[in-house]
Amino acid sequence: MTDYRHALIGCGRVAANHVDGFGRVPGWVLATACDREPHVKEFAREHGIATAAQDVEEVFADPGITSVSIAVDHVQHGPLVERALVAGKHVLVEKPLCLDPAQARQLVALAAERGLVLSTVAQHRYDPVVRAVRQWVGRGLLGRLVFASATLQARREPDYYTGSYWRGTRRGEGGSALINQGYHCLDAVRWICGDLTTTAAVRTAGVLGGVIETEDTLSGLLSASGVPVTLNVTVASSVEWRTRIEIVGELGSVVFDLDHPGRLRRWDGSAELVRLAERESSRGLAEEPPGTSYYGTSHRRQIADFCRSVAGGGPMLSSPADSVGTLETILSLYALSSR
Template sequence: MTDYRHALIGCGRVAANHVDGFRRVPGWVLAAACDREPHVAEFARAHAIPRVTRDAGELFADPSVTSVSIAVDHRQHGPLVERALLAGKHVLVEKPLCLDPKEARDLVALADERSLVLSAVAQHRYDPLVLAVRDWVARGLLGDLVQASVALQARRTPEYYTDSYWRGTQDGEGGSALINQGYHCLDAVRWICGDLTATAALRRTRRLAGVIETEDTLGALLSASGVPVTLNVTVASSVEWRTRIEIVGVRGSVVFDLDHPGRLSHWEGPAELVRLAERENARGLAEEPPGASYYGTSHRRQIADFCRGVAGGGAMLSSAADAVGTLETIVSLYELSAG
C-alpha cells in the first residue's frame, strides 16, 4: 500500500537526484512535479510523474500531498519552506536552508511546533566514507585533532551564470563559491570536527569579474574548539571539480575527497585505524549517480532517512538545526571577508 505522496518543487539541475531518491523508498510515490517554467511538462513526462503544476500553492493546498522537496534558487528557500510548513507538509529543502540565520532558526522552530520533519540537503554527510571518518575521529583513533584543511577547486563558465536567472547574483544566490559549491566541504568538515568559529576570511572575484556579483574564490581560517581549520574554495579553477579534506590528529591522519566517496587517498595511524581505512577502500562505492557525478549518490541516503523520519522513525541523522549552524558559519565568513 502507498501511504506517502511527495511533490517536487523546482525541476532544474538537481531535481533528478530527488526523483531517484524518492523512487527507491517503498510506500512513497512522486505524486507531482512543479516548476514555474513550462519545461516542467517535459520533466514530468521524462520521469513518469503523473501530475504537473506551475503553481506551488496548488500543492500546498492539496491535503493528499504529504511532503515536498524544494529545489529552487536560494532566495526563495525560506519563503517556500515557511508556506509548506504552514500548510502541514514535511519539507526536504536543498542547501542552504535559507539565506538568513534568524529566518533559519524560525523555520526549525516552526517545524518543531507543528511536529513536521524539516531537512536541508547535505548529502555528503551520508557518504559512507564521511560517516566512517566521523566515527574514527569521535572514537579518538586519530588522537586529539591538531588541524584540518578542506578545499574545493571547480570550474564554472560565464554561461553557467549568464544562462541562469539566479546564479551569480547577490539576491538570488547570496554568494557563490562558498554558499553554493563550497557548502558541502564546509558542512562535511563541521560534521566531522564539530562546530566552527570563523576567524578570518578573504574573498575575491577574478576570472568571473564582470560576470557575477558574488565571489568566485574564498579562503578562510576557522576554529573547531581551538583546532585550526583552513578552507579554500574557488569556482575559477581550470579543474572541473576536485575536493580534498585532510584531518590531522596527534596519533593519525586521513586524506580523502567528497567526489570519490569510496576511497581514502591517505591514511596513517594506529593499527585499528589502518584496518578500518583499508576495509573502507576495499569496499569502495560503485553506484551510478543519477545527476552530475560530483553531486554523488547520497541524496538517496538522506531521502531514505527523511522518509523514515516522516513515517515516525525518530530524529533524522542530520537535522535541520545542523544546517542552521552551517549557514551561520557561512554568513560569518561573508561578514569577515566583506570590503
C-alpha cells in the same frame, strides 16, 4: 501500496537526485513535479510523474501531498519552506536552509511546533567515508586533532551564470563559490570536527568578476574548539570538480574527497585505524550517480532517512539545527571578507 505522496518543487539541475531518491523508497511516490516554467510538463512525462504543476500553491493546497522537496534558487528557500510547513507538509529543502540565520531558527522552531520533519540536504554527511571518518574522530582514533583542511577546486564557465536567473547574483544566490559549491566541504568538516568559529576570510572574483556580483574564490581561517581549520574554495580553477579534505591528529590522519563515489585517499595511524581505513577504502561504492556525477549518490541515503523519519521512525541522522550552524559559519566568513 503507496502511503506517502511527495512533490518536487523546482525541476532544474539537482531534480534528478530527488526523482531517483524518492523512487527508491517503498510506499512512497513522487506524485507531483512543480516548476513555474513550462518545461515541468516534459520533466513530469519523462520521469513518469502523474501531475505537473506550475503554481506552488496547487501543491500546498493538495491534501494528498505529504511532503515536498524544495530545489529552487536560494532566496526563495525561506518563504517556500515556511509556506510548506504552514500547509502541513514535511520539507526536504536543498542547501542552504535559507539566507538568514534568524529566519532559519524560526523555521526549525515552526517545524518542531507543527510536528513536521524539516531537513536541509547535506548529502555528503551520508557518504560512508564521511560517516566513518566522523566515527573515528569521535572515538579518538586520530588522537587530539591538530588541524583540518578542506579544498574545493571547481570551474564554472561564464554561461553557467549568464544562463541562470539567479546564480552569481547577491540577491538570488547570496554568494557563490562558498554558499553554493563549497557548502559541502565546509559542512563535512563541521560535521566531523564540530562547531566552527571564524577568524579571517578573503574573497575575490579575479576571474569571473565581470560576470558575477558574488565571489569566485574564498579562503577562510576557522577553528573547531581551538583546532585550526583552513578552507579554500574556488569556481575559477582549471579543474571541473575536485575536493580534498584532510583531518590531521596527533595519532593519525586521513585524506579523502567528496567526489563520487566518496573516497578515502590516504591514512596513517594505529593498527586499528589502518585496519578500518583499509576496509573503508576497499569497499568502494559501485553506484551510478543519478545526476551530475560529483553530486554523488547520497541524496538517496538522506531521502531514505527523511522518509523513515516522516513515517514516525524517529529523528534523522542530521538535525535541521545542524544546517543553521553551517549557514551561520558561511555568513560569518562572508562578513569577515568583502567583495
